[in-house]
Amino acid sequence: MLRTAPLLLNGAEIEIWPAALLRARGNTDARLLAQATHVLRRKRDGRYLATVSARGVHSLVPRLPSEPGVAQALQLLDQRAQTLEPHLQPLHALxxxxxxxxxxxxxxxxxxxxxxxxxxxxxxxxxxxxxxxxxxxxxxxxxxxxxxxxxxxxxxxxxxxxxxxxxxxxxxxxxxxxxxxxxxxxxxxxxxxxxxxxxxxxxxxxxxxxxxxxxxxxxxxxxxxxxxxxxxxxxxxxxxxxxxxxxxxxxxxxxxxxxxx
CATH class of the missing domain: 3.30.1380.10 (Muramoyl-pentapeptide Carboxypeptidase; domain 2)
Structure with a gap:
């Protein structure tokens, strides 16, 4: 059971989901989600891009660093450990x-x-x-x-x-x-x-x-x-x-x- 109210951290291109709230899409996903705290999920199509655990970031796609929004998403995740001040996303992509x-x-x-x-x-x-x-x-x-x-x-x-x-x-x-x-x-x-x-x-x-x-x-x-x-x-x-x-x-x-x- 989740002990605290989970948060969805919302970047321009990528959402950061609590891993416990996502459904596995296969045996590999199930193993990775079981070990992860968070998952980077592409907003456009829902594709899982990477899992995050105590061991670090595990890529689920080729060339993860070149994915638009990855740097911003990881920065959001780092800020979560501090006081993350909610704000509104810019509208340029819209x-x-x-x-x-x-x-x-x-x-x-x-x-x-x-x-x-x-x-x-x-x-x-x-x-x-x-x-x-x-x-x-x-x-x-x-x-x-x-x-x-x-x-x-x-x-x-x-x-x-x-x-x-x-x-x-x-x-x-x-x-x-x-x-x-x-x-x-x-x-x-x-x-x-x-x-x-x-x-x-x-x-x-x-x-x-x-x-x-x-x-x-x-x-x-x-x-x-x-x-x-x-x-x-x-x-x-x-x-x-x-x-x-x-x-x-x-x-x-x-x-x-x-x-x-």
């Missing part, structure tokens, strides 16, 4: 993602009223989501989610998380996968915010569900869980981001709630 999709950040922001959301450098473990994946949020949002869920349980309402923090690179991947299935960027933008503009990047947003209801579907609004959230979520700092006829051009999302403190 503009490359938007250019890849044929989007201009300033024009998109003006058209939608959405704001650029920088990624936090440190995210806190907030339990697991419906699919048993680690749920990462900012510290305040993680504490608020636990309180919200306990309050709901006392009232006989079961809440579960569908997803929390997502990186800019992950959001780009959503677009690329949908484009590969024949959807246009304009079609995707009615459902997904452009990379950099999703509240999920901030570590403050949650997609919330309830057992028995399909994830991230409009029918969530017919559940007792949604009715309870409408009444009580604000007490814990959570607010519905995309109600019907919202000014951002995003479809109605009764499942998407953002912590604003």
């Amino acid at each position: 503009h490359q993602y938007l250019h890849h999709l044929g989007l201009d950040a300033d024009r998109y922001a003006a058209d939608t009223g959405l704001s650029l959301e920088a990624e936090p450098s440190v995210l806190h473990f907030a339990g697991r989501d419906r699919f048993a994946r680690p749920l990462w949020l900012r510290r305040g949002a993680a504490h608020a989610w636990r309180r919200l869920r306990r309050h709901a349980a006392i009232d006989g309402i079961a809440l579960d998380a569908i997803s929390g923090y997502r990186s800019h690179a992950y959001q780009l991947g959503i677009f690329e996968r949908k484009q590969a299935r024949g959807q246009s960027v304009d079609q995707i933008l009615t459902v997904n915010a452009a990379p950099g503009f999703s509240e999920h990047h901030s570590g403050r947003a949650l997609d919330i569900g309830t057992p028995g209801a399909p994830p991230a579907e409009e029918q969530f609004e017919t559940t007792a869980a949604f009715a309870w959230l409408q009444t009580h979520a604000g007490q814990h700092g959570f607010h519905l981001s995309y109600p019907r006829d919202n000014p951002h051009g995003i479809v109605y999302e009764p499942w998407h709630w953002c912590w604003r403190g």
